[in-house]
Amino acid sequence: MYILFLGGPKTESLYMQTNIKKPLLLAFLIMIASVAGCIGNDDTDEKETLTIAFNLKDDYTNVDENPQRFADYLADTLDMNVELYPIDSEGATLQALRFGNADIAFMDGAAAWIGWQQYGLDALAADQKSDGRTxxxxxxxxxxxxxxxxxxxxxxxxxxxxxxxxxxxxxxxxxxxxxxxxxxxxxxxxxxxxxxxxxxxxxxxxxxxxxxxxxxxxxxxxxxxxxxxxxxxxxxxxxxxxxxxxxxxxxxxxxxxxxxxxxxxxxxxxxxxxxxxxxxxxxPSHPVMYNPELLDSEKVTLIQDALVAMKDST
The missing domain is CATH 3.40.190.10 (Periplasmic binding protein-like II)
Structure with a gap:
C-alpha cells in the first residue's frame, strides 16, 4: 500500500476531469445511504480511539489487503486503540464520517467529491500509484x-x-x-x-x-x-x-x-x-477522507505522519 501525504486537506485534490453537465452533477449530490453497525475491541479506555470505516470481507487472498494489518500498524505507530467500522457501500461510508461513527475512511474519488460538496469532508492523504501518480x-x-x-x-x-x-x-x-x-x-x-x-x-x-x-x-x-x-x-x-x-x-x-x-x-x-x-x-486515486468538524487538526497531523512513515517503509 502506498500513501501520499497531501500536506493538508486540499479540496482541489477531489476534482475530477469530466464533461458531465451541471444538472447531472447536481444529481450526484443526492445521497442514498444506510448506516451499518460498529465493531470494536475490548482494549482499555486509557488510550484514544481511532475508528476506520472499511468494507470488510470474510477472507482475504492477499494478506497485505487485510485492513486489520493497517489498523494494527496505526495502533502501534499512534499508540491508540484502532477499530474497524464495517460498511457495505460508499454511501454508508459518507454517513459514518458525517455522524462521527468513523474518523477516517478510504473512498472512491466520486464518493469523496460528493462528501466534500455535500458534507464538508476533507482529504488528509491519497493513494499513490506505483508510478507516483495520484x-x-x-x-x-x-x-x-x-x-x-x-x-x-x-x-x-x-x-x-x-x-x-x-x-x-x-x-x-x-x-x-x-x-x-x-x-x-x-x-x-x-x-x-x-x-x-x-x-x-x-x-x-x-x-x-x-x-x-x-x-x-x-x-x-x-x-x-x-x-x-x-x-x-x-x-x-x-x-x-x-x-x-x-x-x-x-x-x-x-x-x-x-x-x-x-x-x-x-x-x-x-x-x-x-x-x-x-x-x-x-x-483522483482513492483518498483518505475525514470530517474536519469532528477530527481535530492535531490528530490529523499524527495520522498523516504515520501514513508517510508507512509509505517510506515499503
Missing part, C-alpha cells in the same frame, strides 16, 4: 472483434467507437463509481451521445440514462456480487455478459497480463483480445 485514467474496454474495436483501430476519423456503444450491454464497476460509471456517463452525456432520462435532480436519472442508452441488461452490480469492482466489470466482458467494460487504465494488466500467467484470473481471455478505447477522463 490519479488514474478511465477507459472503456471492448473485445478486438467488436465493431467498437474495429472503429477505434481503423485510423479513420469518421468512425466513432463511442457512437457504436448505443444499445450495447455495459459492464459497470458499481453504482456511482468514478471510472466505472460517472466518468463514462459524463463523457457520453457531455458529448451528445446520450440524453439524460428523467429528472436531472434525481440521482436515479443516472440509472435511467444508462439503461436507456445501453441495453436494459447492462450490469450495475452491488458490492459482493461477481461482477462488482474493476475485476468484476472486466469479468463481465470476458464471460460474454457484456459488450463493454468501464474500468481504469491498469485493470486489464492487473488481472489478465501478469508476467506469471498463473497469477491471471481464470476467466481472463488472451491479452490481445482486449482493446482499450481512448481515455475520456481522469479521476
Amino acid at each position: 490519479y488514474y485514467d478511465a477507459h472503456a474496454v471492448v473485445l478486438k472483434d467488436s465493431e467498437m474495436a474495429i472503429a477505434s483501430l481503423d485510423s479513420d476519423d469518421s468512425t466513432d467507437p463511442f457512437s457504436l456503444l448505443a444499445g450495447k450491454t455495459s459492464c459497470h464497476t458499481g453504482w456511482l463509481k468514478s471510472a466505472g460509471m460517472l466518468l463514462p456517463m459524463g463523457h457520453l452525456i457531455g458529448n451528445g451521445y446520450a440524453n439524460v432520462i428523467g429528472d436531472s435532480d434525481d440521482i436515479e436519472s443516472v440509472r435511467s440514462t444508462i439503461l436507456n442508452f445501453f441495453s436494459e441488461d447492462s450490469s450495475i452490480p452491488d458490492s459482493g456480487t461477481p461482477y462488482y469492482s474493476y475485476s468484476g466489470a472486466l469479468r463481465c466482458l470476458s464471460e460474454g455478459a457484456g459488450d463493454v467494460a468501464f474500468v481504469k487504465d491498469s485493470t486489464v494488466a492487473s488481472y489478465c497480463e501478469n508476467t506469471d500467467a498463473q497469477e491471471n484470473e481464470d476467466w481472463c481471455l488472451d491479452e490481445e483480445e482486449y482493446v482499450l478505447l481512448p481515455s475520456y477522463g481522469s479521476a
Whole structure:
C-alpha cells in the first residue's frame, strides 16, 4: 500500500476531469445511504480511539489487503486503540464520517467529491500509484472483434467507437463509481451521445440514462456480487455478459497480463483480445477522507505522519 501525504486537506485534490453537465452533477449530490453497525475491541479506555470505516470481507487472498494489518500498524505507530467500522457501500461510508461513527475512511474519488460538496469532508492523504501518480485514467474496454474495436483501430476519423456503444450491454464497476460509471456517463452525456432520462435532480436519472442508452441488461452490480469492482466489470466482458467494460487504465494488466500467467484470473481471455478505447477522463486515486468538524487538526497531523512513515517503509 502506498500513501501520499497531501500536506493538508486540499479540496482541489477531489476534482475530477469530466464533461458531465451541471444538472447531472447536481444529481450526484443526492445521497442514498444506510448506516451499518460498529465493531470494536475490548482494549482499555486509557488510550484514544481511532475508528476506520472499511468494507470488510470474510477472507482475504492477499494478506497485505487485510485492513486489520493497517489498523494494527496505526495502533502501534499512534499508540491508540484502532477499530474497524464495517460498511457495505460508499454511501454508508459518507454517513459514518458525517455522524462521527468513523474518523477516517478510504473512498472512491466520486464518493469523496460528493462528501466534500455535500458534507464538508476533507482529504488528509491519497493513494499513490506505483508510478507516483495520484490519479488514474478511465477507459472503456471492448473485445478486438467488436465493431467498437474495429472503429477505434481503423485510423479513420469518421468512425466513432463511442457512437457504436448505443444499445450495447455495459459492464459497470458499481453504482456511482468514478471510472466505472460517472466518468463514462459524463463523457457520453457531455458529448451528445446520450440524453439524460428523467429528472436531472434525481440521482436515479443516472440509472435511467444508462439503461436507456445501453441495453436494459447492462450490469450495475452491488458490492459482493461477481461482477462488482474493476475485476468484476472486466469479468463481465470476458464471460460474454457484456459488450463493454468501464474500468481504469491498469485493470486489464492487473488481472489478465501478469508476467506469471498463473497469477491471471481464470476467466481472463488472451491479452490481445482486449482493446482499450481512448481515455475520456481522469479521476483522483482513492483518498483518505475525514470530517474536519469532528477530527481535530492535531490528530490529523499524527495520522498523516504515520501514513508517510508507512509509505517510506515499503
